[in-house]
Amino acid sequence: MKIVTDGLVIREQSIKESDKVVTILTRDNGVVTAYASGAKNIKNAKSTATGLLTYSQFVLYKSRERYVVDEAHAKEVFIALRNDIEKLALAQYFCELAGNIVPEGEPSEQQLRLTLNSLFLLSKGQKPSSLVKAAFELRLLTLCGFMPNLVCCCECAVYEHEGMTFFTDDGTLLCGDCRGMTKKPGIVTGLGVTAAMRHCVYADFDKVFAFTVSQSSLSLLEKASEDYVKATLGRSFNTLDFYKTIKTP
Numbered sequence: 001m002k003i004v005t006d007g008l009v010i011r012e013q014s015i016k017e018s019d020k021v022v023t024i025l026t027r028d029n030g031v032v033t034a035y036a037s038g039a040k041n042i043k044n045a046k047s048t049a050t051g052l053l054t055y056s057q058f059v060l061y062k063s064r065e066r067y068v069v070d071e072a073h074a075k076e077v078f079i080a081l082r083n084d085i086e087k088l089a090l091a092q093y094f095c096e097l098a099g100n101i102v103p104e105g106e107p108s109e110q111q112l113r114l115t116l117n118s119l120f121l122l123s124k125g126q127k128p129s130s131l132v133k134a135a136f137e138l139r140l141l142t143l144c145g146f147m148p149n150l151v152c153c154c155e156c157a158v159y160e161h162e163g164m165t166f167f168t169d170d171g172t173l174l175c176g177d178c179r180g181m182t183k184k185p186g187i188v189t190g191l192g193v194t195a196a197m198r199h200c201v202y203a204d205f206d207k208v209f210a211f212t213v214s215q216s217s218l219s220l221l222e223k224a225s226e227d228y229v230k231a232t233l234g235r236s237f238n239t240l241d242f243y244k245t246i247k248t249p
Contacts, residue, residue: 003060003067005029006075008115010095012052014040022050022069024058025098025115030108034060034067049074053081053091055116076116080123086246087122090129093239094118094136100233101144110205111143117209127209130218134225135209138200146171146232150198153178164194166224168231187224192217197224 007026015021020039024032039046049056049072059071081091094115102111118136121127141147148171152159155178163176165186173194174186189197192213199211213221230236 001062002070003029003062004057005060006055006057006112007032008055008095008112008119009050009052010099010115012050018044020050023099025095025102025108025112026058027109027112028107030104030106030111031099031102032060032067032104034058034069036069036072039069039072046072048077051077053078053095053119078119078123081119086243086248087129089239089243089246090133091119091122093133093237093243096237096239097137097229098140100237101140101146103144111140113205114139114143114208121209128218130222131211131213132209134196134218134221135200137225137229138197139208141229141232142201147201148172148197148228150194150201155181160191160194162190164189164191166194166197166228168224168227171228171232187220187227189220189224193220193224196221200225 005026005028007024009022010025011023013021018038018040020036022034022036024034026032036046036050038044039050041047046069048054050069054074055076057073057075058069061068061070081088098111098115102108114136118132121132122129150173153175154172155174158175161175163179165174165179166189167184167186196211196213200208
């Protein structure tokens with residue numbers, strides 16, 4: 001079976017002397033893993049197009065449950081990310097997160113677009129990295145079926161309250177008045193951070209990153225989104241742990 005699709009290389013692994021196995025976030029088939037013969041050879045036409053963080057057009061063949069890269073042509077190489085270790089680490093986290101929650105065999109155009117937009121903003125430095133990270137996390141989980149319920153307080157249905165609290169274990173909100181109904185830990189997101197989280201989840205796709213918050217609110221937004229990822233998926237990620245060790249305070 002022949003498949004022609006665009007995709008972003010989110011992982012590459014060298015095998016033998018000249019071959020690779022690449023994991024690709026594709027537009028039409030979700031996350032797929034494919035064998036790329038000779039792709040380590042810089043003279044091979046597939047070499048650049050199968051590199052990590054490269055957006056390419058792929059011609060794939062599937063035989064006996066294994067994908068093989070027949071052709072690959074690079075469309076965008078995020079070179080700027082490779083010159084900044086902090087941004088590169090964050091980009092690799094984006095890739096690892098997508099690789100873990102985007103399913104195989106399903107159209108994933110929005111997941112791919114979200115990841116590409118995030119990498120573009122990182123490479124251009126047009127938005128704070130923490131803002132891009134939080135928006136990416138919340139929107140990607142939403143696209144993959146893990147949308148938090150941020151519409152209102154889940155008890156009294158109030159929309160705004162200075163004491164609004166986000167609970168990462170189930171992705172719900174309680175207002176300050178209802179907060180005392182539970183002893184489980186939550187993050188007090190108040191008005192500003194709650195509004196930012198709602199924007200990340202509910203805004204039109206093209207406006208996901210079109211918001212600003214104060215530095216203090218941004219730190220809280222980043223914590224809320226990151227903790228929600230960990231609670232929802234029940235794990236952390238090596239790439240995230242590494243990013244946090246080198247992140248500029």
